[in-house]
Amino acid sequence: xxNHEATLVELVKFxxxxxPRFIVNGGGATLASYGTSTWAPGxxxxxxxxxxxxxxxxxxxxxxxxxxxxHAAVDRWRPLHRQREQTLLWDIYPEDDHGGHxxxxxxxxxxxxAEGPVLKKYRTNxxxxxWRTGRxxxxxxxxxxxxxxxxxxxxxxxxxxxxxxxxxx
Numbered sequence: 001x002x003n004h005e006a007t008l009v010e011l012v013k014f015x016x017x018x019x020p021r022f023i024v025n026g027g028g029a030t031l032a033s034y035g036t037s038t039w040a041p042g043x044x045x046x047x048x049x050x051x052x053x054x055x056x057x058x059x060x061x062x063x064x065x066x067x068x069x070x071h072a073a074v075d076r077w078r079p080l081h082r083q084r085e086q087t088l089l090w091d092i093y094p095e096d097d098h099g100g101h102x103x104x105x106x107x108x109x110x111x112x113x114a115e116g117p118v119l120k121k122y123r124t125n126x127x128x129x130x131w132r133t134g135r136x137x138x139x140x141x142x143x144x145x146x147x148x149x150x151x152x153x154x155x156x157x158x159x160x161x162x163x164x165x166x167x168x169x
Contacts, residue, residue, distance in 0.1 A: 015041030099123025
């Protein structure tokens, strides 16, 4: 789960306070993808309940033998089972932070770098600002080999029309 998914789940639970955060974090584009540009608390949400339920059930991180996959960041000083949701969904690594958590390589996004991906010694940032640049980069990892990606797949999409919370640029 990432911060955008969390803001949608929050919106359903707390419509009055969740709406501003949802819109600021791409909610306009989400509503548009469901065929509407507006929604007001008290009205039925134009997003199927099954979609919201699925999003609410997404894990905050995935751990395999060599890596931790997370939306935003991991606090290296906290055990993995005691990570804060705020960190996993919203934090940004300082530029000089090479990441890692014990023996684990961290794979994340959330930190938009158009010319990415960004490869550090113990972490990989795959966020290439795709909603703006049209470049989506997927990391390929070898389950038998620790560390960063062994290759990348890049998909170039149309970035001429980008929706940013109801404003089209």
